[in-house]
Amino acid sequence: DVKVTQSSRYLVKRTGEKVFLECVQDMDHENMFWYRQDPGLGLRLIYFSYDVKMKEKGDIPEGYSVSREKKERFSLILESASTNQTSMYLCASSPQQGRAFFGQGTRLTVV
């Protein structure tokens, strides 16, 4: 079975902190994605990556950056966390032209 693992289930950070959310997949998938999910707004794409060191902006990249140094790991970085970044963050991976699989999600609260 495909496994996508996010480093934390719940996270509380202070305004202005630098925050790292980590995601690891074990199926050698080319594509990896970061979404945030907010009530009433569905899943919105922040960034995705189609290969090592390659990244593309999604629909809401402002305030975020990403890193993909190894194929299995895709990191989401909040350079200076703000309260409006309190949300559920979801990571997914997929092969090219294949099914996407999600991690369990990280609920981030910025206080």
Next chain:
Amino acid sequence: GIQVEQSPPDLILQEGANSTLRCNFSDSVNNLQWFHQNPWGQLINLFYIPSGTKQNGRLSATTVATERYSLLYISSSQTTDSGVYFCAVEENNTDKLIFGTGTRLQVFP
């Protein structure tokens, strides 16, 4: 960018009833997938269905790519079917996976 709309937004059923969920998209896509998000937030991939019809137990899905829509059928619904159902499309010429607005399903005994 591509727009993905789902209907109905909310659906309430009694156990045993059948239902059809719809996903419309505004442009050509590489593929389409259906997901179920359970009450604990986990997203489960139900179908990868760029075109045609697939069945998995009580669930089936049909995508008509030329007419830019997909349907998810749930037969003999059970309380465990409750949650939010999303469709997601991959934009042509990109690897972007864009999600629809979701259908919240509640099944009561």
